[in-house]
Amino acid sequence: MKAVIMAGGKGTRLRPLTVHTPKPMVPLLNRPCMEYTIHLLKRHGITDIAVTLQYLPDAIRSYFGDGSRFGVSLTYFEEATPLGTAGSVKNCAEFLDDRFLVISGDTLTDIDLTEAVRFHERNGALATLILTRVETPLEFGVVMTDESGRITRFLEKPSWAEVFSDTVNTGMYVFEPEVLSYIEEDREVDFSKELFPAFLDAALPLFGHIAEGYWSDIGSLDVYRQTQADMLDGRVRVEIDAREIAPRIFLENHVRIDSSVRLEGPVYIGENVHLQAGVSVGAYSVLGSHSVICAGTRLGQSILWENSYIGQRAELTGAILGRNVSVGPCVLLGEGAVIGDRCRIGAKAVVKDGVKVWPHKEIEECANVHTSLIYGTKQSKRLFGGNGIKGLANVEITPEFVTRLAAAYAYLLKPGSKIALSACAHPFAQLLKHSVMTSLCSSGIDTIDIGISIAPVNRYAVRQFHCQGGIHIHMDESAEEKQVVIQFVDQLGLPVSRDWERKIENACWQETYVRSLHHLGYLHVEHQVQETYTRELLEQIDAALIRRRGFNLLIECEPRFLPAFLAPLFGALGVTALYGAVAEGVGRHGVDLAVRLHKNGEQFELFTDTGERLTPEQLMALQLLACRGQRRQIGLPVSAPEEMEQLARRMQVEVVRTKLSPRAMMEVSPDERFHPLFDAVFSLVCILAHLSREKQPLSQLTAQLPACHMDKTTVFCPWAWKGKVMRKMLEEHKGQQLELVDGIKVYDAHGWVLILPDTEHSHVNIISQGVTAESASTLAALFARRIAEFQSR
Known part of the structure; x- marks a missing residue:
């Protein structure tokens, strides 16, 4: 064979x-x-x-x-x-x-x-x-x-x-x-x-x-380290071509070791290695052939390729060195530092944890290296979460980080491509936008700056100006610590595919950026995008009908941009808007309804004239009713109640069940410039038009919506256990009615349960629907208990 x-x-x-x-x-x-x-x-x-x-x-x-x-x-x-x-x-x-x-x-x-x-x-x-x-x-x-x-x-x-x-x-x-x-x-x-x-x-x-x-x-540096640790521990059956002079201490031929050297197994030492007086080699270290470790040096969990030279009293902890690397005396290499072939590290230099140094670089004496040479610091391999890249402002998401991120993105684009940029009104978001703009232009990418805006307008601008993509940055201040969210969209204005997310992540991970003075990108500033967006949105609905109704709204939103953005739209619709906190009370203002607009402009919460907040299921049902006659097909996630599908059918709208990701839902109708589930302003205006047609207050209309009994919970599950838990769940319910569009959806006589591993946190999400609220809660609790039991076996 x-x-x-x-x-x-x-x-x-x-x-x-x-x-x-x-x-x-x-x-x-x-x-x-x-x-x-x-x-x-x-x-x-x-x-x-x-x-x-x-x-x-x-x-x-x-x-x-x-x-x-x-x-x-x-x-x-x-x-x-x-x-x-x-x-x-x-x-x-x-x-x-x-x-x-x-x-x-x-x-x-x-x-x-x-x-x-x-x-x-x-x-x-x-x-x-x-x-x-x-x-x-x-x-x-x-x-x-x-x-x-x-x-x-x-x-x-x-x-x-x-x-x-x-x-x-x-x-x-x-x-x-x-x-x-x-x-x-x-x-x-x-x-x-x-x-x-x-x-x-x-x-x-x-x-x-x-x-x-x-x-x-062996696809990553961490796995590369772990694989050799597994070999030293005897976890893999391979031939180790060296003498075992003590338990798990392996030496090849012609190794010179001073009598004062301390070896802590397991270790592997290659041919013709010289360990001088006072050297300490800690567990899980691997020393390549012809390496010299000078007196007083300490090595711990470090991997050296052949012909390495380590000067006196240096300290290496969890570092990896390529071939022919020279490290001067008293150098400190931090945990996870990686040094490429033929680099020279000067005496007393410090290379911080996680820093990567490309081949043929020279680091001066006493230098303190805290970013990679020459391409930047290492970033997490998985950058994207459920809706873009998210991290703590000026801690995890910094101007330096977004500069490298934009350069990695530009590397994947053809020179001369156009990218639409926008950010919310927060000064730090605007600062990050300018960092992105500079990095893209220096990489040969043309940028269209649409200024302060929201994500739906950015998606609209991408299509309006025939861009190859778009980037929107906004601050998510719902948590105690302010976080930044960076969203990428493709040429259709849809969130980029997982394939593109991986490409961007890999470009950052590989740190392969290209910049040239021969072709710089151009910056275009567009001031009329919001007016064009508003004008086209008004063409989608019956503005005269809304004007005749004459709504009074209470709007809770960020105070710097959204009121000015909404003013022309509300003016054209004859809507009177009061801006304030919903918590102050809807009744006190005597408004028809209240809206809490999220800063990104994609989601919102709705409150009736009596002050009751619509549940997510009620809001979705209302959004479906409000887009009657505007579309023939809509994407709904597998987590949406069955009643939503029945409601859509009555309106002669075809429902396509999708994954929970925004892209999956939006790409069902990719030609639509406004999406009712991801454009809060458009959705709100459609709801106003629907209320005008029905001639009912929102509280009465809400009472007529189908009742949905849902329950949602999460169960802690370490990342390493997620795959095993899902396999066991699938095996346990073999033969039952299952749906595997996104996660595992299990049907039974009392309803259904969706088991969905979280993409960003170490837990599993459980979403259930029952014929009653009690049955939904019971189903969720049952499956939560089973997931916990799977982990204890």
Whole structure:
């Protein structure tokens, strides 16, 4: 049997370590990662191996040669242009004449490949995916199988709401040669995104083998550290090519250690390493070959590649150093610091926690380095939450951060693209907007500044000026500490897709920004967007009808911008608006209704003429009624009550059940410039028109709305347990009526329950609907208890 090792990975999330090193050549315990893959194949009797190359191919060829040194035969296939996972295997077609195995050269595993091949044979499979279970499945392909092992569903890099299992694709496959006939030549084709979904659609025999054993996809610096710790702890069955001189202390040949050196296992020390007097090497440290550690230096949980030089009395804690790095005396490298190849750190310099230094940089003596060189500080890999990027003002979201964020975004756009910018009236939000503007223009992107505004107007401007996207910044002051929210929209004015969120996150993570003096972007200031928005909004409704009714409203909103923005609109509609706090009392002002407008302009709360606040379900029902005749189709989340769907049908509006994300709901009707569920001003005006038609006060109209019995609660659930909890929940309710649009929706005779892992916090959301309020509450409590029990097993 033959195998294909996919070895074309760049390892962008491992930068700066992989700037000059392809990911399969990243060392694990002083050996390239791919070497362990070759040993695994050989252990299972597979010695005839094809290797696909793309990024820095000569580094792999020069080390492994023809494979004879490792007891195997290697044949290389290089891609002139990226062909994707499936395309790269198709590129080896001339080599593959029988059943074959595909495996990644940049993962570490001891999974039993022979048992996987037996499983494939027993089931008569065309393709078998080797699966494993992981704690956090977000960065992998989640796979669901039936009792026989046949794959029933496949989700590539799901959101938490799509995590129906903790069983994921390892990127290892057993294929019959016929698989190659389904892959087009000389075209970029991906197994997970294209080929496997096509196999599912065609009902071809696609199986999943859930394997026991260790598997690590070395996709991040944290995982890179942890993988080597696992190797030192003996958690993975691999050959460690060194002497174990004491429990979990491994030394290669010709190591020189002074008698005063202190070693705390587990540690790994490569060939020709010299540890001078008084050196202390703490647990989980790995020292590459030919490194010199000078007297009095302390190392803890640090990983050094070959030819490192560490001066006297330096201190490294949790740092990673690339090849040929020189660290001067008395240097302090903080937790998580990463130093690229051939860097020089001057004496007494301090490199703070988490700082990354790209290759060939020099840090002067006594320097205090608190930001990465040269691209900026490391940011969290997951930037986006449920509705944009959110963080503490001037702590997590700073001008420096948004400058880098905008540069990363610009890197993904074509030069000369136009981006609409806006922010709320808060001075800090405006300051951030200018930082974004400067960064975009310096990256060759044209910006259209629409000034102080709200998110719906930003979305409108994107379409009005044919922009490629938009960014809106506003302050969320609902919590004790002020937070900033940054929203990105695409060329249709819709929130960017999760795919684009990942691209932006990866660009920040990789810190690959491009700026040039040859092409700078232009700044355009547009002052008439709000007037155009208001004029088109008025064309959507019967303004004369509202004028005849003559409403008096109490409006609670931010005081600096919204009153001025609303004044022309209310003037055109003959609406008298009083601005004040709803808590002062609706009755005291004698108004027809009261509105609390959220600062972002997307959501609002409504109060009747008697002062009663509408529930979210009542408000949604009223919004649906108010858009009667304006649209043929609307997206409602799976969490919306069944009564909303029935109400829409009576109005001859088609309902499409969607995920809870704003984009999912809005893209059902992408051509609409105003969305009733995400444009508070438009929705309010439509409700005024509806009240005018019905000739009833809001309190009477509310009493006629359908009754919905809902309950919502949250259950604490660590991130590492979410995938397992969802799998157990799915297994427990197998055979019942389920809906898997977003999370797991379970139906029974008393109603339904939606179990939805939170995307931003360590808990699971539970939303239920019952025939009575009591049954809704009982359902939510029952499922909350089960989720807690799953975690205690």
